[in-house]
Structures are given as structure tokens and as C-alpha cells.
Amino acid sequence: MIKKALIFNPYLDTLGGGEFYSLLVGEFLFQQKFSVEIAWPEKSILEKIYLRFSLDFEDRIKVNKKAFSVLKKKGNLVQKYLLTKDYQLIFFVSDGSIPLLFAKNNWLLFQSPFINIQGRSIFNQGKLKKINQVISYSNFVKKFIDEEFKVCSQVIYPTVSSNFFELNKIKDKENIILSVGRFDQILNAKKQDVLVKAFKKLVDDGLKDWSLVLLGGLMEENQYFKKLKQLTKGYPVKIVPNVSFKTLFDYYKKAKIYWHAAGFSNNLEVHPERAEHFGISVVEAMVSGAVPLVFKGGGVSEIVRKEQFLWESLEELNKKTNKVIKNDSLMADLRKDSIKRGRFFTKQRMFSALNKLL
Numbered sequence: 259m260i261k262k263a264l265i266f267n268p269y270l271d272t273l274g275g276g277e278f279y280s281l282l283v284g285e286f287l288f289q290q291k292f293s294v295e296i297a298w299p300e301k302s303i304l305e306k307i308y309l310r311f312s313l314d315f316e317d318r319i320k321v322n323k324k325a326f327s328v329l330k331k332k333g334n335l336v337q338k339y340l341l342t343k344d345y346q347l348i349f350f351v352s353d354g355s356i357p358l359l360f361a362k363n364n365w366l367l368f369q370s371p372f373i374n375i376q377g378r379s380i381f382n383q384g385k386l387k388k389i390n391q392v393i394s395y396s397n398f399v400k401k402f403i404d405e406e407f408k409v410c411s412q413v414i415y416p417t418v419s420s421n422f423f424e425l426n427k428i429k430d431k432e433n434i435i436l437s438v439g440r441f442d443q444i445l446n447a448k449k450q451d452v453l454v455k456a457f458k459k460l461v462d463d464g465l466k467d468w469s470l471v472l473l474g475g476l477m478e479e480n481q482y483f484k485k486l487k488q489l490t491k492g493y494p495v496k497i498v499p500n501v502s503f504k505t506l507f508d509y510y511k512k513a514k515i516y517w518h519a520a521g522f523s524n525n526l527e528v529h530p531e532r533a534e535h536f537g538i539s540v541v542e543a544m545v546s547g548a549v550p551l552v553f554k555g556g557g558v559s560e561i562v563r564k565e566q567f568l569w570e571s572l573e574e575l576n577k578k579t580n581k582v583i584k585n586d587s588l589m590a591d592l593r594k595d596s597i598k599r600g601r602f603f604t605k606q607r608m609f610s611a612l613n614k615l616l
Contacts, residue, residue, distance in 0.1 A: 275538030297325035371402030396557035428547035436513035516543035521555035544600030
């Protein structure tokens, strides 16, 4: 009997770090001899996945349009039962709600921390009885999910493309400060405008021969993106939306420093969703040999761990940046530490954790 598995992620077209996580779950299940389907309305998503992540699913994973239509809708219990009952496993990415699933094994992933959404209501607790495993993206997310839904979720950290781990030697670094993230202001906004402000201050104070490069996804040109382009005029800042995996990979290899500002200036106890929930781009930068200087909040603190990589104000960010730029020996030491820590988050570690849930 063929084992069938279904992957449902309502945000798949954003093709960010969280979507990469879901796709890797699909790859893991394929390796475990499952017949894997992705719930999505367009088959063209497979080509987009390949261009963005260099993952070739064309002959390995099928697109199920009907499944997306049924699972995206609220209610309609009969349709959901008929659709899901024949699957051995369903991997479902939550938007804060609890789905009603009838597969033999149901895994529910929370990528974001949710609070005050009646997670302990009788209705939600009833649906949770059909969930075999709740998974959290990080300990930061787990703290809020376990409290909100009265569960004990399993933390399974994301990983990055195996291409990054195949880097044998870090060389040909350039004077580039890199930041990668969506160009929008929803949920855990990456706050590139904050980084531009910090970089402009560095340049105004005398920094020469360095550039800031901002890469990220852009669904359509929005006001935030237009504002960002205006802010950078006259400064050595490069903004490139929707880059290919190859271009992204090349910039990681070239960058000496990596900046990250998600969560900055927010009250993360009141609005934890505005923090970085994990920070896959930070791991990508670290294993590529870029020294991470990231805002102290959310899941990124679990990645870098050491205080010397963390900042809480723009003044502190610039101070630490200057310190690294002006001290080659320090930069080399921090780069070594970053690579070692980044290599903790391997695909083998992630797949091993998933295997224990089967």
C-alpha cells in the first residue's frame, strides 16, 4: 500500500524561510517512501520553488489543487473528512487556527507565536485531539504556543540549503554588509529602513569603501519598497528584489557582515509575532562566513547565542559594526565562531528529529 502524505502551507508563494522548512518536510517524507503532495492552486509553484531554493520537485512531488481549495476554506466538515482520511500523514502550517484533520498522523507546525486567540477554548482543544504532534519553529515560538494552546510542542529547528554546507573554504570576501528578508511590513517585518538609517550614519561618520546590500522577496512594488529606494539615494546601498538562489548564494559568499533588525523597537511580550521567529537567513549568513550582528529578540538569539553578535539600539549596532570592520583579527575570530555555530543547524539534524515523530 502506498503511503500518502500532504503538505499544506497557506503562505507557500512567499517562498521565504518558513516555506523552505515545509518543502524540506516534503523532501524528508519522499525519502521515507511517501507519495508526497503539496496543496496549492497552481502547478507553476514547482518551477518557482526550483528557481528560489534550487529544489527540484518536478518528478517527486505532485501539486494537489483540490486539497488547497478544501483546506483553505473554514468549515465544510464533510469535504475535509473525505479529503484527508486517506492520507497517512498531513503536515499543516497553522495561520493561528487549528485545522480539523482526519489523516492517520497529523503534524501541526507553528512558525509564529500566537497569543489571545482562544487557544484553550473547548472547540480548539477538541480539534487538537486529532493532532498527533505540534511542532514549534524555535523555543521562542514554543513559549507562546504551549501557553496559548495548552500543549507541549516539539521544537524542530529549520535548516538551510545543503549548498551552504558544501562551502569548503571561505574566500574572496568583499566589504559588503548584507541583509536578506521580505520587502514588506507585515508581521515580523525585516525593517530594512532601520538598517539603511544605521548605514547612512556610518557613512556620514566617515565609513568608506563599504556597501549595504538588501535582498528579499517582493510580491509587488509597495509603498514601503518605494520609500526604501528613496532613503538610499546618494549612498552605496543596493536593493535587489526576487533574486535567484544563485545570486543570493553568491552574495552570502561575498559578504563580510550580516545585519538583521526584525523585532527592533517593538514590545515583543505584547507583540511576539513582530519578532524574528527563527531566522534562517541568519544561519545562511553564518555558514557562509558573514559575521552576524542581529537585533536581540525572538528566535535569532537562540541561533547566535553570544552577546557580541547582538544589539538593542542603532548606536550599539554601529559601534559593534565599526569594531569588527576596524579589527581584522576580531572579524576572523567571529567568523570562525559563526561558521561553527551555523553548522549546528544541519538537514540531517532536522530530518533525524522528524524521523522520531513517525
